[in-house]
Amino acid sequence: MNDLYDRHRAVIPDWVALYYRQPIELTHGEGRYVWDASGNRYLDFFGGILTTMTAHALPEVTKAVSEQAGRIIHSSTLYLNRPMVELAERIAALSGIPDARVFFTTSGTEANDTALLLATAYRGTSQILAMRNSYHGRSFSAVSITGNRSWSPTGLSPVQTLYVHGGVRTRGPYAQLSDAQFIEACVADLEDLLGHTHDVAALIAEPVQGVGGFTSPPDGLYAAFREVLERRGILWISDEVQTGWGRTGDHFWGWQAHAENGPPDMLTFAKGIGNGMSIGGVVARAEIMNCLDANSISTFGGSPVTMAAGLANLTYTLEHDLQGNARRVGGLLIERLRAIGAAVPAVREVRGRGLMIGVELVRPGTDEADPEAAAAVLEAAREGGLLIGKGGAHNTSVLRIAPPLSLTVAEAEEGAAILERALRSI
Known part of the structure; x- marks a missing residue:
């Protein structure tokens, strides 16, 4: 992995950002999960920046791509x-x-x-x-x-x-x-x-x-x-x-x-x-x-x-009414995250709708953005097996949560539990 990172740095512009202190190479995925080159499995709550919308390796899509490529x-x-x-x-x-x-x-x-x-x-x-x-x-x-x-x-x-x-x-x-x-x-x-x-x-x-x-x-x-x-x-x-x-x-x-x-x-x-x-x-x-x-x-x-x-x-x-699933499962997830946030002083606000949820972090007792905390939670979540994103106007102090729209209730609870541990770790 270090060899690939060194090769990346040698030929890719410095301004092409990479997540994590030790960047990971994703090699394959299925459903709402992805695996890295070391064999670690992650629940994907970011979907390649909101792009893997339905699921990883969705058979209907891969079949359509393969058949068209053959023509x-x-x-x-x-x-x-x-x-x-x-x-x-x-x-x-x-x-x-x-x-x-x-x-x-x-x-x-x-x-x-x-x-x-x-x-x-x-x-x-x-x-x-x-x-x-x-x-x-x-x-x-x-x-x-x-x-x-x-x-x-x-x-x-x-x-x-x-x-x-x-x-x-x-x-x-x-x-x-x-x-x-x-x-x-x-x-x-x-x-x-x-x-x-x-x-x-x-x-x-x-x-x-x-x-x-x-x-x-x-x-x-x-x-x-x-x-x-x-x-x-x-x-x-x-x-x-x-x-x-x-x-x-x-x-x-x-x-x-x-x-x-x-x-x-x-x-x-x-x-x-x-x-x-x-x-x-x-x-x-x-x-x-x-x-x-x-x-x-x-x-x-x-x-x-x-x-x-x-x-x-x-x-x-x-x-498969994935819009309806986003409404139902997203509604449960955002309420779960709000309950977690209420007990974590660094969480200023949990906001969003459907499966498009932001968790804004600040220095406790203030409205001052805390990008260091967001970076620490990003790392801790990955170590716990969860991939999330970050953004925001105030030095990227907002955690961005946007899983594939086929997310199940069990997977939403799994991700929320990992994120809760990551938030409490800071």
């Missing part, structure tokens, strides 16, 4: 592609967006980059609204709309970005307000911001901020924002890269918690739909999607193999 692996979008059209049809119907068109990419970063291209071309302006504490990807344009300093390595930008209040409910200047007052204050802030700027192309927002530590506004905030945006013709892009496909339990898409004024103009997706295969994409109304007046293709977006995986994975998700 043809690649063709590009220059040729008709049956699996791509079939998956696009299903996603368009599920999106809630009228007269929807779907463009496939290879990642969430590329999906958000495409959405920015469409919005700025459609509106004829390069001004973008984004949420504070947000994360939208790794590309130059995606970094330029990322409101989380830990993931924004440059201030240079191809667009002008203005940041809006509202993504974090329990910190910031409006934290002490009621939900209704919070929404009112954030809407007033948005109105004021728009009164001091030129035309804006779009607001892009995660319904639940992923890298930001699984924070979210009160339900209805983006519906209230939508009223303000529509009066000015400004588009709403819902970044569903982490919240889509039923992970939040209550809804299939995160935007549906803010649905009073209908669906967004665009939504972006990735991660879970491929269950590990590289799929991203944008759904938009036809008039927006078709606004580009130059040629464009995708070499790898819509690959027959990844589309076959997406179709099999989506079918499994719907037929």
Whole structure:
């Protein structure tokens, strides 16, 4: 393992982060479990950053990939592609967006980059609204709309970005307000911001901020924002890269918690739909999607193999009601973690919905973020046989818990018990 780590450091950039003091190599997985090169088994509560959505080595997906690879692996979008059209049809119907068109990419970063291209071309302006504490990807344009300093390595930008209040409910200047007052204050802030700027192309927002530590506004905030945006013709892009496909339990898409004024103009997706295969994409109304007046293709977006995986994975998700499972098992897990957190002084808050749960750690008796404690819990959890993630605006002091949506009640209890021991160890 040390040899592989040394080889990694010799050829991979320093800024490609690795978890754990002694990084692990995952060699195989099954269901909700994975194994490392030393033979240790772990319960996976992070799913390759919310990407292994259904299960590791899901037979339906591996079979679809194998069969398609045996026929043809690649063709590009220059040729008709049956699996791509079939998956696009299903996603368009599920999106809630009228007269929807779907463009496939290879990642969430590329999906958000495409959405920015469409919005700025459609509106004829390069001004973008984004949420504070947000994360939208790794590309130059995606970094330029990322409101989380830990993931924004440059201030240079191809667009002008203005940041809006509202993504974090329990910190910031409006934290002490009621939900209704919070929404009112954030809407007033948005109105004021728009009164001091030129035309804006779009607001892009995660319904639940992923890298930001699984924070979210009160339900209805983006519906209230939508009223303000529509009066000015400004588009709403819902970044569903982490919240889509039923992970939040209550809804299939995160935007549906803010649905009073209908669906967004665009939504972006990735991660879970491929269950590990590289799929991203944008759904938009036809008039927006078709606004580009130059040629464009995708070499790898819509690959027959990844589309076959997406179709099999989506079918499994719907037929086995994994959204309902996320709601039921996630509800039990979050209450169990809240009970644990109440007895651990370092836990400031346990939050989330469905199987998208954040545990925020602080120095006891304060509101001061404690990234060292989060790192220590991450290590202790791994030693106990549990893989989790971390994130947050305050120096990655939030533990991120996002297991595959097929998680059982017994596995939820197993993971909670390991995490309880890890939290108490600090």
